[in-house]
Amino acid sequence: MAALETQLTELQKQYDDFKTLGLQLNMARGKPGSGQLDLSAGLLGAFPSYKLEDGTDARNYGILNGIPECRNLFAGLLGINADRIIAGASSSLNVMFDTMASLCLFGTGGGKPWHYYKFEGTPVKFLCPVPGYDRHFTICEELGIEMIPVPLLEDGPDMDMVSELAAKDPLIKGIWCVPLYSNPEGVCYSDEVVDRLASMETAAEDFRIFWDNAYGVHHFEERTPLKDILAACESAGHPDRTYYFFSTSKITFPGAGVALVASGEKNINELKKHMSAQTIGHNKLNQLHHVQFFKTPEGIRHHMELHAKELAPRFQMVLDWLEREISGTGYARWTSPKGGYFISLYTKPGCASRTVELAKNAGLTLTPAGAAYPYGNDPEDSHIRIAPSYPSLEELEKAMKLFCICIKLAATEHLLKEEKEN
Amino acid sequence: MAALETQLTELQKQYDDFKTLGLQLNMARGKPGSGQLDLSAGLLGAFPSYKLEDGTDARNYGILNGIPECRNLFAGLLGINADRIIAGASSSLNVMFDTMASLCLFGTGGGKPWHYYKFEGTPVKFLCPVPGYDRHFTICEELGIEMIPVPLLEDGPDMDMVSELAAKDPLIKGIWCVPLYSNPEGVCYSDEVVDRLASMETAAEDFRIFWDNAYGVHHFEERTPLKDILAACESAGHPDRTYYFFSTSKITFPGAGVALVASGEKNINELKKHMSAQTIGHNKLNQLHHVQFFKTPEGIRHHMELHAKELAPRFQMVLDWLEREISGTGYARWTSPKGGYFISLYTKPGCASRTVELAKNAGLTLTPAGAAYPYGNDPEDSHIRIAPSYPSLEELEKAMKLFCICIKLAATEHLLKEEKEN
Numbered sequence A, B: 001m002a003a004l005e006t007q008l009t010e011l012q013k014q015y016d017d018f019k020t021l022g023l024q025l026n027m028a029r030g031k032p033g034s035g036q037l038d039l040s041a042g043l044l045g046a047f048p049s050y051k052l053e054d055g056t057d058a059r060n061y062g063i064l065n066g067i068p069e070c071r072n073l074f075a076g077l078l079g080i081n082a083d084r085i086i087a088g089a090s091s092s093l094n095v096m097f098d099t100m101a102s103l104c105l106f107g108t109g110g111g112k113p114w115h116y117y118k119f120e121g122t123p124v125k126f127l128c129p130v131p132g133y134d135r136h137f138t139i140c141e142e143l144g145i146e147m148i149p150v151p152l153l154e155d156g157p158d159m160d161m162v163s164e165l166a167a168k169d170p171l172i173k174g175i176w177c178v179p180l181y182s183n184p185e186g187v188c189y190s191d192e193v194v195d196r197l198a199s200m201e202t203a204a205e206d207f208r209i210f211w212d213n214a215y216g217v218h219h220f221e222e223r224t225p226l227k228d229i230l231a232a233c234e235s236a237g238h239p240d241r242t243y244y245f246f247s248t249s250k251i252t253f254p255g256a257g258v259a260l261v262a263s264g265e266k267n268i269n270e271l272k273k274h275m276s277a278q279t280i281g282h283n284k285l286n287q288l289h290h291v292q293f294f295k296t297p298e299g300i301r302h303h304m305e306l307h308a309k310e311l312a313p314r315f316q317m318v319l320d321w322l323e324r325e326i327s328g329t330g331y332a333r334w335t336s337p338k339g340g341y342f343i344s345l346y347t348k349p350g351c352a353s354r355t356v357e358l359a360k361n362a363g364l365t366l367t368p369a370g371a372a373y374p375y376g377n378d379p380e381d382s383h384i385r386i387a388p389s390y391p392s393l394e395e396l397e398k399a400m401k402l403f404c405i406c407i408k409l410a411a412t413e414h415l416l417k418e419e420k421e422n
Helices: A002-019 A034-038 A068-078 A092-106 A114-119 A134-143 A159-168 A191-199 A229-235 A265-278 A284-294 A297-325 A352-361 A393-421 B002-019 B034-038 B068-078 B092-106 B114-119 B134-143 B159-168 B191-199 B229-235 B265-278 B284-294 B297-325 B352-361 B393-421
Strands: A025-027 A085-087 A125-130 A146-153 A172-177 A208-212 A242-247 A259-262 A332-334 A343-347 A364-366 A383-386 B025-027 B085-087 B125-130 B146-153 B172-177 B208-212 B242-247 B259-262 B332-334 B343-347 B364-366 B383-386
Touching (some): A002 A393, A025 A393, A034 A297, A068 A085, A068 A242, A068 A284, A068 A297, A092 A114, A092 A134, A092 A208, A092 A242, A092 B092, A092 B265, A125 A134, A134 A146, A159 A172, A191 A229, A208 A229, A229 A242, A265 B134, A284 A297, A297 A343, A297 A393, A343 A352, A343 A393, A352 A364, A352 A383, A352 A393, B002 B393, B025 B393, B034 B297, B068 B085, B068 B242, B068 B284, B068 B297, B085 B265, B092 B114, B092 B134, B092 B208, B134 B146, B146 B159, B159 B172, B159 B191, B191 B229, B208 B229, B284 B297, B297 B332, B297 B343, B297 B393, B343 B352, B343 B393, B352 B364, B352 B383, B352 B393, B364 B393
Parallel strands (some): A025 A364, A125 A172, A208 A242, B125 B146, B125 B172, B172 B208
Antiparallel strands (some): A085 A259, A242 A259, A343 A383, B085 B259, B242 B259, B332 B343, B343 B383
């Protein structure tokens, strides 16, 4: 106990010293750094032309499902049939919300609108691998869709649990998935998981996989392969089970990029019908400029290698600091992703909120503890999401120094409290 | 009868001659002409800067309600408080659909979600001044909102009927309005109509005016004034009665412009809450580029004078042809708008569909007859919407020559049929 108290005093002193530096740094979200944004400077330059390949004037109305050259570019990049793609909205979050809202309003495949169940008093449910992306959970919460947490394992969601739940409850209408470098775990789905998701029996005929491939080309070095979920669903006799989302928010400019949804033929026709009441067509000039900038799928892949050069050293710095300062203490464990935007860190149970609070009080804003769980509820109070992309390396170094002190300080406080209680 | 038959033969010959020309012209929609689009060429040029006035990097995430300089620009142009504006989506149609969908999903002001009534079997209703904008009606139809047609008079909707209906039926939740140069009538709402809309009693507490000021600065010459509906609603004690929509689709580029919704404080907070689940923020670079291009409200007004120079001669040509060919025949009457995008033409009852069909068969596609009425149902089969903006003057001349023949031919067929029946 005395040793712990000495440690507390020492850490408290380091922490207080840090506070006097007046750090002001926000690492709450996965924002690209300015070096990454500079890579897309070409999009802020003049348009080479406003004409599409077929002569259509991209400045005027029309083309609900996105310009062909843009759908073809993404089709080539992702291995999806261009006819199954609706491209053009500015962000995939918007497309995901609209798709979910559309299911609530209209239903799909002849099933009842999902909000019908809500108004009947028995809301539909979604499976949520945890930890996961907080904005997915916000969509469900806003629309009154009940969330059921499912553990995310090393190669994807716990498929035994997913299969069992999906098979028995017709109110379970779907599952959220970030299949590559998942937010925030960095997990990549195995072929087996993809196949099981595609082929499992579901009590709901209108069960839908929301496949948010947000980091589909966001490798640091080697390209982790991902099995084609749309093809797997088609082979398994469920061609319309999956909505596949993708966007260039973390390729070009967040919220000013080009997003897409891809799915089976029936789903796409359904979405187009509803969309035709919502819009005459998305911003074609932005689509065209993206095509003019990248030209080919290989152009995007090369661009992502330049992104990796910005990101990889930041991730390495986070890992180096954790390794140096926390390794062997038992105060935390963490992930070492090979792509994406986040590192997950697990403190000792009961220490995550306090760690985040300590950091905040010293000028470092992190994602709120628990944010990666439905309703913000991490039952262990253990998970913290680290987003290394936005700060400069210099800022990140300071942030990590502080963060490591906070991890140790919170853990020490916790240990002391436990000792006193025993 | 013999005279009519001679006339029919002569018109049929003129029509057949025209058919051999192989005209291919689409005047179905209110699309800007390429001369109009050229006016905004600056938006296809390079960005002067990606920084906002306060130093914010517009390339990154954030700013849900739109960049301040963009909200201020529109605030100055339209006389709306910038804090009551949410700006940034690419088209007002999208914002209108999303707002209506939000009311169906979530309700407003503590009232039940509007779809609750639908699932109960008693759908909510909207008042629809006719003739009106077909895409407004499509939004209602798609969302299962029952439409009640109300005559559009010379200074706005028939307010005696609107007031009576709104006062007695709590399921009547709102009304569609295009208050300046209405689509397709070119009607401008009088101050009295605006005041009556703002102050009338409504059985539904959550009655909402969808105020689509699509042509708010689209004057041909003199600027027709429009009373401030948001201020009128506030004065009348209904600060949240109106959603005010506007966009630059017909100022810069259709579907690639900047749209906005403005409303009372409670509504705006409600919309922002729902929107925060849907998006992190709209395309700020597009907003910024528009601000950089126009600089001031006066910049937009000047730009609209250049648009008017493109549009006015086209409208004049349509009116000249109708005056020369149809005036005095009793076959049709038409409107002479002072702004906007459309001329309404009324054939003899029962002749509109046939006129449009004749035109189509000779290569001129017009808006389908009846499109300006809910469910596409013009009970008189009399209304045709003319959209003169897109064709060149040369094309328009040919189109009008053909159209006048079609009006006369359809009317003559109809008269002969009537005579035979009598």
